[in-house]
Amino acid sequence: MSVSYTxxxxxxxxxxxxxxxxxxxxxAGKAPATVKAYAxxxxxxxxxxxxxxxxxxxxxxxxxxxxxxxxRRPVELRQPGVFVLPGSPSAxxxxxxxxxxxxxxxFYRFHAVRGxxxxxxxxxxxxxxxxxxxxxxxxxxxxxxxxxxSPLRLxxxxxxxxxxxxxxxxxxxxxxxxRLRDRFLVTLLYESGLRIGEALGLRHADLDPxxxxxxxxxxxxxxxxARVKEMKARSVPVRGxxxxxxxxxxxxxxxxxxxxxVFVNLWRGHRGAAMTYSAVADLELRLRKRTGVDDLTWHxxxxxxxxxxxRSGTPIEVVAELLGHESTETTKSIYSHLTxxxxxxxxxxxGVLDGGxxx
Numbered sequence: 476m477s478v479s480y481t482x483x484x485x486x487x488x489x490x491x492x493x494x495x496x497x498x499x500x501x502x503a504g505k506a507p508a509t510v511k512a513y514a515x516x517x518x519x520x521x522x523x524x525x526x527x528x529x530x531x532x533x534x535x536x537x538x539x540x541x542x543x544x545x546x547r548r549p550v551e552l553r554q555p556g557v558f559v560l561p562g563s564p565s566a567x568x569x570x571x572x573x574x575x576x577x578x579x580x581x582f583y584r585f586h587a588v589r590g591x592x593x594x595x596x597x598x599x600x601x602x603x604x605x606x607x608x609x610x611x612x613x614x615x616x617x618x619x620x621x622x623x624x625s626p627l628r629l630x631x632x633x634x635x636x637x638x639x640x641x642x643x644x645x646x647x648x649x650x651x652x653x654r655l656r657d658r659f660l661v662t663l664l665y666e667s668g669l670r671i672g673e674a675l676g677l678r679h680a681d682l683d684p685x686x687x688x689x690x691x692x693x694x695x696x697x698x699x700x701a702r703v704k705e706m707k708a709r710s711v712p713v714r715g716x717x718x719x720x721x722x723x724x725x726x727x728x729x730x731x732x733x734x735x736x737v738f739v740n741l742w743r744g745h746r747g748a749a750m751t752y753s754a755v756a757d758l759e760l761r762l763r764k765r766t767g768v769d770d771l772t773w774h775x776x777x778x779x780x781x782x783x784x785x786r787s788g789t790p791i792e793v794v795a796e797l798l799g800h801e802s803t804e805t806t807k808s809i810y811s812h813l814t815x816x817x818x819x820x821x822x823x824x825x826g827v828l829d830g831g832x833x834x
Contacts, residue, residue, distance in 0.1 A: 516574070520582075536595050543572065543575075644771075658720065660755075663689070675699055675752070691709045700752070759772065
């Protein structure tokens with residue numbers, strides 16, 4: 476099942492410049508959640524343009540700086556004629572503003588290539604790879620030189636990294652699960668580093684007790700819209716005890732249900748239907764309340780898995796593959812917070828800091 480989004484104007488028709496870009500994102504294989512976020516960002520842009528009576532193709536860099544200032548306002552104050560005191564706190568955090576900036580950059584690059592606007596945030600380099608996709612027009616391969624970066628500045632900080640969970644917190648989290656299904660889900664994420672969407676898309680055939688591995692298989696037809704990021708397949712070795720947790724879940728709770736999906740509804744909704752993102756979001760909230768770990772997220776388990784591998788001396792190339800990252804640069808940018816002590820211990824254990832001639 477394919478899902479996409481659009482933005483309609485006051486005439487109840489799709490806003491053509493946005494629609495063209497969203498169609499491109501879908502064709503490029505972007506996840507429905509990504510397309511939805513971009514649609515929301517561009518809706519904000521066109522609401523702001525409508526208030527100013529300005530066409531999107533006439534926007535200059537200075538205009539977008541004003542748009543960012545408008546975004547920082549609370550929604551109820553984003554009205555013409557409303558004055559906001561300088562220095563007022565931003566209604567959006569730095570990570571959200573950065574994402575919206577990336578949306579604008581991709582949107583205007585796309586329309587620059589089509590000749591319907593200029594790349595006000597992307598310099599003079601239409602056709603290079605950019606933050607919102609892999610759009611490469613004809614003759615892009617002939618371009619040379621570095622990418623010109625936008626001078627529009629946003630607050631420092633970026634996306635807040637999830638916190639690494641301690642062993643005690645992981646145990647607390649597992650013990651807070653009232654169902655074997657939920658306990659298995661927590662254990663799976665901790666032992667494999669899967670994204671929550673990848674876990675929701677797992678079929679029974681993807682769990683391999685003989686090889687003690689979990690196979691992440693990209694699929695387009697998941698009814699719960701679960702998705703493997705970038706559609707990148709991989710296999711992750713895991714410890715054998717994970718399959719005992721899986722067997723316990725099957726024997727006691729899954730029983731005779733007829734479903735290919737590993738994680739299914741057992742008590743609410745249609746029994747045997749694949750669990751949805753909203754269902755696991757509710758579970759995450761319940762586990763926070765039971766454990767008192769307010770900053771608990773499913774992604775924190777993935778983050779803990781990766782940090783554990785790096786601290787054990789696992790080469791970053793291997794960690795990147797196990798996480799399903801496109802490149803080691805992604806892994807480095809996320810896990811650059813390992814301490815000097817971590818690196819010293821890894822080098823000592825590998826023998827790099829011991830022995831050898833002294834100059």
